[in-house]
Amino acid sequence: MYVAAKGGERAIVNSYRLLAERRRGDPAVPELEVRQIREQLRLAVDRVMTEGSLYDRDLAALAIKQAGGDLVEAIFLVRAYRATLPRFGHTQPIETRAMRIDRRISAAFKDIPGGQILGPTYDYTQRLIDFTLAAGGSPAQAIEGIAPPGETPDVAGILGTEGLLEPQTPATGDPQPMDLTREPIEFPAARPERLQNLARADEGFLLAMGYSTQRGYSHSHPFAGEIRYGRVELEFVPEELGFPVVIGEVEVTECQMINQFAGSATQPPEFTRGYGLAFGHSERKAMAMALCDRALRARELGEDARSPAQDEEFMLSHSDSLEASGFVQHLKLPHYVDFQAELELIRKLRAAAAITESGA
Amino acid sequence: MTVLQDSYSRSTDGDERERARCLGLLARAPAELLEAWAAGLGATEFEWLRQPEQGLVMVQARAGGTGERFNFGEMTVTRCVLRLRSGRTGVAYVQGRSKRRAELAALADAMLQDPELAEAVRNGLIAPVAAHLASESERSARKAQATKVEFFTLAHEDD
Numbered sequence: 001m002y003v004a005a006k007g008g009e010r011a012i013v014n015s016y017r018l019l020a021e022r023r024r025g026d027p028a029v030p031e032l033e034v035r036q037i038r039e040q041l042r043l044a045v046d047r048v049m050t051e052g053s054l055y056d057r058d059l060a061a062l063a064i065k066q067a068g069g070d071l072v073e074a075i076f077l078v079r080a081y082r083a084t085l086p087r088f089g090h091t092q093p094i095e096t097r098a099m100r101i102d103r104r105i106s107a108a109f110k111d112i113p114g115g116q117i118l119g120p121t122y123d124y125t126q127r128l129i130d131f132t133l134a135a136g137g138s139p140a141q142a143i144e145g146i147a148p149p150g151e152t153p154d155v156a157g158i159l160g161t162e163g164l165l166e167p168q169t170p171a172t173g174d175p176q177p178m179d180l181t182r183e184p185i186e187f188p189a190a191r192p193e194r195l196q197n198l199a200r201a202d203e204g205f206l207l208a209m210g211y212s213t214q215r216g217y218s219h220s221h222p223f224a225g226e227i228r229y230g231r232v233e234l235e236f237v238p239e240e241l242g243f244p245v246v247i248g249e250v251e252v253t254e255c256q257m258i259n260q261f262a263g264s265a266t267q268p269p270e271f272t273r274g275y276g277l278a279f280g281h282s283e284r285k286a287m288a289m290a291l292c293d294r295a296l297r298a299r300e301l302g303e304d305a306r307s308p309a310q311d312e313e314f315m316l317s318h319s320d321s322l323e324a325s326g327f328v329q330h331l332k333l334p335h336y337v338d339f340q341a342e343l344e345l346i347r348k349l350r351a352a353a354a355i356t357e358s359g360a
Numbered sequence: 361m362t363v364l365q366d367s368y369s370r371s372t373d374g375d376e377r378e379r380a381r382c383l384g385l386l387a388r389a390p391a392e393l394l395e396a397w398a399a400g401l402g403a404t405e406f407e408w409l410r411q412p413e414q415g416l417v418m419v420q421a422r423a424g425g426t427g428e429r430f431n432f433g434e435m436t437v438t439r440c441v442l443r444l445r446s447g448r449t450g451v452a453y454v455q456g457r458s459k460r461r462a463e464l465a466a467l468a469d470a471m472l473q474d475p476e477l478a479e480a481v482r483n484g485l486i487a488p489v490a491a492h493l494a495s496e497s498e499r500s501a502r503k504a505q506a507t508k509v510e511f512f513t514l515a516h517e518d519d
Contacts, residue, residue: 055419055435056456082416088437088453090418096425100497102504110511118507145505154425168424177430179418191423192430199432230504233384236417240410240441240451243376246384247417247437248455254425275424277432 023068037061046251046280047071051321052078053181053200055250055279072202072321079322090176092235092244096254096277097154099230103281106155107224108258114152119229120281155226156256156273165258165271187313194296194316199277201292201319203285209309210291217307218295222274225258229281253282257290262301272301382472382486386465387454389489394464397485404467409449410441412459438462448473 024031038045038061048060052075060078067073103119106112118124159165177192180200185193198206213220231251235244255276263269274294276286295309308314318324386394414436421432439453440462450470452462468485471477 050433053433054416055433059436059457082434085436086413086415087434088415088417088439090420090431093420093422093429094432096421100501102500103507116509117504118509119504120507142503143506144499144502145508146502147505149501149505156425168422168427170422170426171428174429177420177428179431181431181434190428192428195421195423195430196432199430234417234419234435234455236437236453238439238451238453241379243380245380245387245453247387247453248435249388250419250435256424273424277421279433 023066032065034058034061034065037064043281044069044071046278046282047203047285048074048078049279050282050285051075051200051202052082054078054082072325076322076325089236089239091247092237094232094234094250094252096228096232096252097157099228099232099252099254101149101152101228101230102251103229104152104226105224105228106226108226109155109158112152112155112158112226114150117152152228154228154256156258159225159258159271163270166262166273168273168275185316187316188299189312189316191293191297191300194312195275195277195293197316197319198289198292201289202321202324203282203288205319205321205324206288206292207284209295209315210288212307213291213295213309218298218303218305218310219260220272220274220291220294221260222291222294223258224287225256225273227253227255227283227286229253229283251280253278253280253286255283255286255290257287257294259294262303264302272297379469379472383451383453383465383469385486385489385493386452386468388493389461389465389485390492391458391461393485393489393492394461394468397468397481397488398464400484404444404471406442406444406450406467406470408440409443410439412438412440412462414438414457414459417453440466442466442470444470444474446474 035058038057041061041064044064045057045060048063048071049055049057051071052060052063054060056078059081060074063074063077063081064071066077101114101117101119103121104114104117106116110116156165156168160167177196178190180193180196185197189197212218214222229251231249233246234248234250236247237244253276255274257274257276259272259274261269262272272294274290274292274297276288276290276293278285278289292309292315295307296312296315298305298310299312303310305311415438416434417437418434419432420429422429435455436457437453437455438457438459438461439451440459441449441451442463443449448470450466450468450473452466452469454462454465468481471481472486
């Protein structure tokens with residue numbers, strides 16, 4: 001229970017000013033520009049766009065600046081901003097197979113058509129602090145390949161033609177999915193709702209839960225069938241035109257996880273799948289999402305659901321950083337009356353105990 | 361907006377495809393190219409049918425890339441509709457929050473509908489934007505291609 005408490009206005013206003021001063025830091029050091037954050041802290045921007053559930057690089061960079069680098073706070077700012085804008089509609093589903101590839105790897109097949117394209121990755125860096133970055137200066141330019149890039153067909157498609165991999169096809173009539181920004185989630189949730197929830201979910205939460213599936217809390221034996229990162233076009237049908245036009249492009253990371261088999265008396269065994277998708281270059285997030293998506297499919301694949309990662313109510317109710325952070329941090333709000341009631345209760349209990357003791 | 365749609369219903373599929381192609385290029389045109397083109401235009405009068413407006417579009421994706429649709433996340437979009445004195449209308453839906461970019465894209469779209477103006481817009485804006493986007497795309501593809509792994513076979517068992 002909370003009570004309306006007056007007072008503290010001046011303290012709050014002064015706190016704003018102190019916060020602004022702290023955010024700025026030493027005024028002798030040049031101020032960060034939003035475009036510097038956008039260009040040089042790209043992966044932080046990508047995370048804020050993914051979990052803020054809004055693709056806008058400049059806005060995410062500004063939110064990071066305003067939040068003083070607290071990404072969960074920046075995600076909160078982006079979510080609050082999006083709530084102020086009207087919705088024009090939805091795009092056609094993006095075609096990740098038509099992605100303009102910046103990176104594309106498979107841990108399941110060495111020789112995939114189009115090859116293993118490493119792109120910009122930290123995977124093979126030695127994780128030694130690079131003191132030359134502190135000294136400044138321009139990096140060496142990226143090398144441009146001589147051979148024109150070839151086709152990069154998706155790995156799932158290649159396996160699918162042999163019938164070894166569970167196909168992924170639209171439901172009959174390709175219905176519009178439920179939208180969690182407009183309707184609350186209900187359990188049991190269908191896969192489209194789960195995927196929307198996971199796409200917005202806190203990376204740390206998904207990482208830990210995905211990790212738990214690898215350590216034996218649900219066994220799905222995953223292989224990274226394909227991870228691709230690059231640009232996809234967005235098609236939209238404006239109401240004024242009535243035909244689809246490209247309205248922009250977004251960078252996305254996609255993870256196709258291939259997992260151990262499911263089969264039945266009527267169906268031969270086939271590999272099953274988990275799917276991860278994130279804005280920007282967000283590989284850890286996309287992989288963790290794919291592991292969690294697969295774990296949450298236990299029911300529909302006829303598996304026992306005994307582990308936390310397979311419990312959709314547990315997973316989907318605790319995945320959102322905004323909700324989690326809000327409820328944890330609401331403990332900072334005044335609970336003076338609640339606590340007063342507890343104090344009185346504990347004093348009565350102690351007094352009662354003292355009487356019993358002295359009476360014995 | 362049904363009135364507008366009716367006025368386009370006379371267009372053929374080919375016109376529609378060409379218009380969609382140009383709108384797609386205009387939506388991705390860098391601000392500098394749009395401004396450079398606009399700087400060369402004389403005074404062009406138009407009236408707003410829909411003032412530039414910032415909003416959101418929900419980006420949809422498919423489970424596993426090909427399966428059921430799901431709502432993936434939103435993005436910012438700015439839209440506007442304008443009408444030239446000739447009566448030609450232009451529409452823009454452009455990623456991001458720039459009202460100026462949307463205005464110039466809609467202006468170009470309207471001028472492309474006018475047989476007397478279309479050629480100049482194609483040469484002065486559409487062609488340079490298409491070339492710019494193609495060369496950016498080619499360059500980033502080549503940079504990715506340079507990171508393609510070449511496997512070396514160290515020894516063959518049957519050697």
